[in-house]
Amino acid sequence: xxxxxxxxxxxxxxxxxxxxxxxxxxxxxxxxxxxxxxxxxxxxxxxxxxxxxxxxxxxxxxxxxxxxxxxxxxxxxxxxxxxxxxxxxxxxxxxxxxxxxxxxxxxxxxxxxxxxxxxxxxxxxxxxxxxxxxxxxxxxxxxxxxxxxxxxxxxxxxxxxxxxxxxxxxxxxxxxxxxxxxxxxxxxxxxxxxxxxxxxxxxxxxxxxxxxxxxxxxxxxxxxxxxxxxxxxxxxxxx
Amino acid sequence: xxxxxxxxxxxxxxxxxxxxxxxxxxxxxxxxxxxxxxxxxxxxxxxxxxxxxxxxxxxxxxxxxxxxxxxxxxxxxxxxxxxxxxxxxxxxxxxxxxxxxxxxxxxxxxxxxxxxxxxxxxxxxxxxxxxxxxxxxxxxxxxxxxxxxxxxxxxxxxxxxxxxxxxxxxxxxxxxxxxxxxxxxxxxxxxxxxxxxxxxxxxxxxxxxxxxxxxxxxxxxxxxxxxxxxxxxxxxxxxxxxxxxxxxxxxxxxxxxxxxxxxxxxxxxxxxxxxxxxxxxxxxxxxxxxxxxxxxxxxxxxxxxxxxxxxxxxxxxxxxxxxxxxxxxxxxxxxxxxxxxxxxxxxxxxxxxxxxxxxxxxxxxxxxxxxxxxxxxxxxxxxxxxxxxxxxxxxxxxxxxxxxxxxxxxxxxxxxxxxxxxx
Numbered sequence: 001x002x003x004x005x006x007x008x009x010x011x012x013x014x015x016x017x018x019x020x021x022x023x024x025x026x027x028x029x030x031x032x033x034x035x036x037x038x039x040x041x042x043x044x045x046x047x048x049x050x051x052x053x054x055x056x057x058x059x060x061x062x063x064x065x066x067x068x069x070x071x072x073x074x075x076x077x078x079x080x081x082x083x084x085x086x087x088x089x090x091x092x093x094x095x096x097x098x099x100x101x102x103x104x105x106x107x108x109x110x111x112x113x114x115x116x117x118x119x120x121x122x123x124x125x126x127x128x129x130x131x132x133x134x135x136x137x138x139x140x141x142x143x144x145x146x147x148x149x150x151x152x153x154x155x156x157x158x159x160x161x162x163x164x165x166x167x168x169x170x171x172x173x174x175x176x177x178x179x180x181x182x183x184x185x186x187x188x189x190x191x192x193x194x195x196x197x198x199x200x201x202x203x204x205x206x207x208x209x210x211x212x213x214x215x216x217x218x219x220x221x222x223x224x225x226x227x228x229x230x231x232x233x234x235x236x237x238x239x
Numbered sequence: 240x241x242x243x244x245x246x247x248x249x250x251x252x253x254x255x256x257x258x259x260x261x262x263x264x265x266x267x268x269x270x271x272x273x274x275x276x277x278x279x280x281x282x283x284x285x286x287x288x289x290x291x292x293x294x295x296x297x298x299x300x301x302x303x304x305x306x307x308x309x310x311x312x313x314x315x316x317x318x319x320x321x322x323x324x325x326x327x328x329x330x331x332x333x334x335x336x337x338x339x340x341x342x343x344x345x346x347x348x349x350x351x352x353x354x355x356x357x358x359x360x361x362x363x364x365x366x367x368x369x370x371x372x373x374x375x376x377x378x379x380x381x382x383x384x385x386x387x388x389x390x391x392x393x394x395x396x397x398x399x400x401x402x403x404x405x406x407x408x409x410x411x412x413x414x415x416x417x418x419x420x421x422x423x424x425x426x427x428x429x430x431x432x433x434x435x436x437x438x439x440x441x442x443x444x445x446x447x448x449x450x451x452x453x454x455x456x457x458x459x460x461x462x463x464x465x466x467x468x469x470x471x472x473x474x475x476x477x478x479x480x481x482x483x484x485x486x487x488x489x490x491x492x493x494x495x496x497x498x499x500x501x502x503x504x505x506x507x508x509x510x511x512x513x514x515x516x517x518x519x520x521x522x523x524x525x526x527x528x529x530x531x532x533x534x535x536x537x538x539x540x541x542x543x544x545x546x547x548x549x550x551x552x553x554x555x556x557x558x559x560x561x562x563x564x565x566x567x568x569x570x571x572x573x574x575x576x577x578x579x580x581x582x583x584x585x586x587x588x589x590x591x592x593x594x595x596x597x598x599x600x601x602x603x604x605x606x607x608x609x610x611x612x613x614x615x616x617x618x619x620x621x622x623x624x625x626x627x628x629x630x631x632x633x634x635x636x637x638x639x640x641x642x643x644x645x646x647x648x649x650x651x652x653x654x655x656x657x658x659x660x661x662x
Contacts, residue, residue: 078402082396086394
């Protein structure tokens, strides 16, 4: 049974059809990337899995259950990282993590927070500072740490490497792979072809709300063929 | 509980919210202090007047040798002491009289007299707790609640917060409860301190606190409805300020105008002028034209109506009373009209929760129109007692004696009339 699946999914926002007949499924422990340009419908797909948007037709399932019939259960199973996650600037990283984890009903001690922040390589001296003094990349690291600390079986990540420097992007890719190997299922949306090819087991190419291509990691290879994905991306973007 | 503690911590780091709450404490404390000062000042004035009244009463026997002089020159103090909750809602005590020194002459010429110290200040009203809680507090609540969700949407946190909160419920309710609760506390804490200083009963304070909480609860509902539309923070704020302007300013003004149009009152000046003319004309009329209508009202003095001298006190006081009788229909219409206006305003106040809450606080404080009318009635009753005291002495032409003077009615003493029966 797939952990996440979309079946003939169509979504209309502000009278515009933004997803058309999209279907895919993601088994447990897989990193699945939705790749596409601006306005392709990537974030809309995530919001539909979270129940913020209702399908005009078709359905989305989390752990085999229809999201819109089991919204609370679906959200309990998912940790969500929004695009350009803006945590509270007047709180420190520790305070933000405690606040959001408390909201999720998760108790964590300082060591656990530090362990997660270590995994995203946030400087220890910055952790007690107000986040309004952080760079975009530092804020993104804290948001990723939050997603990790949620300890949910599913992670939905919207442009997770946005604002990260190349070293941090590599660290994130390793982290995502580690989490997947530990059994967590990741659906990430991105327009970063290179990053998606390095981290994902499968890439679905989304263009104007329609799936126009799919690429799997070949057995025994450490990444999907970047050039093939890039060529397909460019071709559909030009069209 | 965990959610509330989490939100308390969160609120304690929200500088804007703390600023509005701080302003609420300041405004409430200031209003309570000003109310306490005003009622203390009114009590001080009354204490002084009561002392003067007693001193004057003590020397009347030495000053006047006949009852006509004594009744003419002696002023009798009446007053309406502020209740122990009046500091919170001064109400009609701004504009309506709460002390009258009256004589046994025609009453209608005296009862509408007032000595407002500063008519301009009286027009604008006092800054009291009722004003702070009913007019200003909704604004502060709007500032605290208008962007509860919209600012999270703007900051891109709304979906993260909602999705994360799946286990323990959304943070919005806890945040709103906390802000409404904190604002209520900021308002009623100074009120309770003021109440303790003024000796207010706990039940009155509890009732007033409930009114404040219910009123803020109404505005919370308005904010929640606006929030449902998903507007941005500036649009939310504009709509809510518009709602406040309508419900707290425009509707009460419209109610006042409607009530005045629906229930016309005789002009107060007409009452005064008609009564004065009736009294003045009496000097030139045959004395029988005064005594006949007087006897209709007081048949017990029918055997004493003969006036043989050009001036006799009993005739003088009879035409004072006939002056009152002449304007009785006007005076009754004026009084009944004010009662009707107050009743109608009370009904229409349901259209404006701030006006309704203000009336409720004034009712607890005994400072509303009903209390003002009740005081006026007590003055009328006391004036009737004065007449009942003087008439036998005037008509029988008795000699002034200390024993007889000692029986003079005194307002609020010897079980005659309590100073504020509405409490």
